Amino acid sequence: MKQHELYIYNSLSKTKEKFTPIHQGAVGMYVCGPTVYSNVHLGNCRTFLSFDLVFRYLKHLGYKVRYVRNITDAGHLENDGESGDDPILKKARIEQLEPMEVVQKYTVDFHTTMAKFNALPPSIEPTATGHIIEQIQIVENIIKEGFAYEKNGSVYFDVLKFNETNQYGKLSGRKLEDMIANTRELSAQTDKKNPQDFALWKKAEPQHIMRWPSPWGEGFPGWHLECTAMSTKYLGNNFDIHGGGMDLKFPHHECEIAQAEACNHSSPVNYWMHANMLTLNGKKMSKSTGNFILPNEMFTGENDILSKPFSPTVTKFFMYQAHYRSILDFSSEALEASEKGFNKLMDGYRMLMDVNTSEESSIDIENWRNECYNAMNDDFNSPILIANLFEAVKFANSLKDEKETISERDLSLLKQTLHDFLFDVLGLQDTNSENSADGEKLAAAVEILIQLRNQARANKDFAMSDNIREALSAKGIQLKDGKDGTTFQVMS
Template sequence: MEQKLFVYNSLTRNKEEFKPLNPGHVGMYVCGPTVYSDVHLGNCRTFIAFDLIYRYLLHLGYKVRYVRNITDAGHLESDGDVGEDKVSKKAKIEQLEPMEIVQRYTIDFHKVMDIFNALPPSIEPTATGHIIEQIELVKSILAAGYAYEVDGSVYFDVEKYSQNNDYGALNGRKLEDMLNNTRTLGGQDEKRGKLDFALWIKAKPEHLMQWPSPWGMGFPGWHLECSAMSNKYLGHQFDIHGGGMDLMPTHHTNEIAQNIACCGKTPANYWIHTNMLTTNGQKMSKSLGNSFLPHELFTGEHALLKKGYSPMVIRFFFLQASYRSTVDFSNDAIDAAEIFYKKLSETARKLASLQQNALTAVDEETDKAINGFCDDCYYSMNDNFNSPKTLEALNNLSKWINSYAASIRNSGEITAQTFERMKKTYTDFFFDVLGLKVEDSDSGDTDELMQLIIKLRNEAKAGKDYATSDKIREGLKSIGFQLNDNKQGTTDWVRI
């Protein structure tokens, strides 16, 4: 089965066949968190999406160098190069060293990613660990004539850059429109142009995080770190650059300009962006009280939640939408995801002990259908990492696996090759590609409860109380559980 992977490229706004620069190898850079506060759910959604992409590329056999940075310096409160550094501000409020803030929130971020079963990146560099590289990058941009220094600060000259390059290539906007929609420079502003952005910022004496440079004591601009680190670990040009959609208009636009200015190349061939989260149709916002921290979702301790949900249910919920789609939180939507996840999880649990019956005459139609569902898992993921369609394909395989596990159908009706492919495909995609786990809290308790209910039903049947027996069976079916009485006199159950 030969298939090609197609990826939506934000830069060209087209779905394109994925062709890595180095056959068999993929370089991927994803903008990581700024570690000054608890990781928010938008971050989780983004990093779970790129975990899916990372996992699938590995599954296809690519050797992937996945770089995800930690922003621990240089990210100001405003994209306009004003305000305090977010980490420094937090450190002042809590009367701690900035690196104490960085350490605490970096550890918390890693814990949350581990809870969601996200694989760690190949390299996780920090801004403070690459000050030298950032200074060298500023020197290169100055030497190329695309930057200027003013009293210890260095700014990128957007209008000069735009004379030979399309500054709005990623966000699809024209320079004139951006200039018209940007505030007029104040009399105290050092910048020559309204769109110019800081590469290096002169530090005030009280600024907690500052380093020596050719232009005096200062700190790097936020956009600089990603260019410096992607260049160092992936080269001047690599395959995939990603992050949240909110990074497109400024951060990623400026990264492209920096890279072209110093290296003459757009840094990445494919730009991938995740969409935002909403709650009951409204954009998530702290001020509206409709945003969630991960632990609030797990415990249910939030005014808008009626109960807590497991990490795998939340991961599954995210996977039910394309990474490019808006994800809307509601209790009903997460409840539906929980039911669907538990159904597929029960199937995954049965695979280890599932054995094929003795081969009979092959039902060619069934054999073809099962192979088709296996193919669909790949077709779906190859269509721009379409996880919702992949889950549909797994659901179709799940129905056959459950029917064989419950002896509703004879597994000898398909070839041994198809039987093993069915098991392997389900296992590979459920665990390795989608990154799901069978949660202990769900497995044992549910099975023990179902066995008790089956025992009560069997006692009712033995006493010829068929009305109660049927009532139990139909009641379970109405809430998503189907009982199957086998020829051997036993009863199995599956989620439906």
């Protein structure tokens, strides 16, 4: 394992802390996954890509990582998971499908979208419906510990009782007396002892399709329960990292902590991590408000927001140019700038393949490499990492122009480090890669068109020459005329 000290911003302590895993050389990480009742939007994708970066970097450092990310397919209720309609059931009625057809349809969409982003699949992807027994067992244990009560077939967590010996609100920094306004009343308002209490198990009304037998009658689990059940089942009662979107900090993650502490008498997670929002036109991306864009609409250009299509890898690169804990607002101008930057990085990387070596280096590659690791070790600071990667492009240009020299060993280290961070850690994809069969076929086809254009120019048929250039440009292929002939570039 490479000897680098990693520091993570812990949302619980609100400070950066040196990362020390519970088990040496191994990491347990849980991330709250999607509720699969609609197409995943870019705001969701940013969260999952943030933790894909964490997953990739931990693996790069040599850790054995068990990454668990759930699928919420039981359908938690609206209004903070306490009341209202189940979004999966609502969608099932609209589309005249079985609830699990809705779940399957949008789970496939989620997987397809994340694959386009070249995100690694988690080690385990459990579903809420596959862990009903475990959730019932946790409810029974919390009742046994005296922190929950049953009323009319539903079970509620007793927040006031819990707060007598524990601290409810420590993750979000909220005080219990200030939380009443944040707690939604249930349809059966008299069932709760206190408005702050939250549902562990809900009685299923006659119209509720998804229901399971339990000691308290037929019903379904509360929203917060599934993550406690699945994280502790696969990672233990105390594990290293729990991640999710900033919007889940309260009430979801706060309730997870309370459930786990009530049941297991120990803090469930050592490092809480929260990814910030992706905003559109300065407002939070949200399905409920309609202020969102779907990834495929971005990739195809079929939207009224952006000036042109943007590839998954450019979109991902754009997101990583901001720190995962900062709010990121996107616009066509910002994406176009990212696209240019991405192409510049890829050009620089390819340029290194043709660099001549010398006996000595005039560039300090070892120091540059350490700066790349320092960036990622500072709470996964991808924008600083990317700034350092652009320094490598400057190296490449200087070496090509023979303004600097580099030894064979240092060139190998430069290439390997750049490759590791671009493709293994950031998970970017070189859209111009000629290593693939598709890339080779494209290069061959464009080369034929370049020859036809050269012939047209030799015959002074400039209209034909311009037509070929413009037709290729319309398809995202840019021709570049230089002293050594004409080359092409696929615009991402």
